[in-house]
Amino acid sequence: MRKIISFMHISLDGFVAGPNGELDWVKIDEELFDFVGKRVKETDTALYGRVTYQMMENYWPTAADKPTATRHDIEHSKWYSKVHKIVLSKTMKEADPISLGLTNTEIISDNLLNSINEIKQSRPASGGSGNEDILLFGSPTATHSLIQQNLIDGYWLFVNPIILGRGIPLFTDSNPDSYPSAAKGLPSAQRDKIKLNLLTTRQFASGVTELNYIVDRQ
Numbered sequence: 001m002r003k004i005i006s007f008m009h010i011s012l013d014g015f016v017a018g019p020n021g022e023l024d025w026v027k028i029d030e031e032l033f034d035f036v037g038k039r040v041k042e043t044d045t046a047l048y049g050r051v052t053y054q055m056m057e058n059y060w061p062t063a064a065d066k067p068t069a070t071r072h073d074i075e076h077s078k079w080y081s082k083v084h085k086i087v088l089s090k091t092m093k094e095a096d097p098i099s100l101g102l103t104n105t106e107i108i109s110d111n112l113l114n115s116i117n118e119i120k121q122s123r124p125a126s127g128g129s130g131n132e133d134i135l136l137f138g139s140p141t142a143t144h145s146l147i148q149q150n151l152i153d154g155y156w157l158f159v160n161p162i163i164l165g166r167g168i169p170l171f172t173d174s175n176p177d178s179y180p181s182a183a184k185g186l187p188s189a190q191r192d193k194i195k196l197n198l199l200t201t202r203q204f205a206s207g208v209t210e211l212n213y214i215v216d217r218q
Contacts, residue, residue: 002120003153003214004047006136006143007036008170010157015167016140025162027032028205035210037201039156041079042126042218044132049139050089056080056137058069086119086134088112088142116151140168147171147194154214155196161207 008017009026017023048056063069064077085105092107108115124132136143136152146152155169196213203209 002122002124003044003117003133003144004120004136004151005133005154005156006146006152007161008138008140008143009157010156010170011162011164011167013162013163013165014169014171015164016138016170017168019167020163021168023158025164025206027160029204029206030072031204032206032208035204037072037075039133040076040135041084042132043135045084045119045134046080046088047086047088047134047136047139047142048143050087050092050143052137052139053085053087053089088139088145112145113149113151116146116149119142120151140170143170144172152215154199155211155215157211159209159211 008016009023011025017136018025031207060077060080062077064074066073069077078082081103083104085102087105087107088109089107090109092109117133133154138147195216197216198211199214201210
């Protein structure tokens with residue numbers, strides 16, 4: 001069965017974005033790009049929430065065509081055009097990806113548990129053994145919904161050397177009144193303890209630390 005892996009940049013105190021969704025605190029450089037790119041290139045299915053997906057669509061399809069495009073821009077733009085994209089969105093439920101000009105895109109708007117489990121049991125788009133990871137890129141709201149349904153199998157986290165103090169959390173608690181405005185309405189996702197096994201870790205020159213966990217379902 002395929003695994004869904006949450007790929008997220010996170011602050012030391014557990015936030016994935018600032019109070020208004022800011023990401024200007026995230027440290028990204030060529031060393032990190034190269035490291036992440038190796039795993040991303042092996043991924044044939046990407047999972048997004050609506051907001052993150054729309055951000056990706058506004059940039060990556062034409063990123064390689066810009067005069068200032070970097071090697072990373074060209075490589076990721078090529079990958080993005082080919083990867084099978086799954087979008088979790090209730091507001092896009094009436095949309096037809098083809099009529100909107102969205103290629104290789106599937107929209108899931110309801111029946112999340114069954115829909116995701118069907119995808120987990122499917123074979124990779126390019127063939128193979130059927131156990132390749134599906135990367136969930138950012139998308140905190142979608143992540144919370146998947147955690148609530150116990151559908152995330154691993155966490156590929158990049159811990160940034162910063163304490164934000166407040167913002168949108170990766171793991172929600174039972175007191176949503178404490179969230180900033182951008183996080184209002186998020187579900188209380190973590191109801192039970194989730195035991196993790198650490199697979200790999202790496203420290204980067206920028207001070208960012210990779211933590212690669214798999215959920216222990218024993």
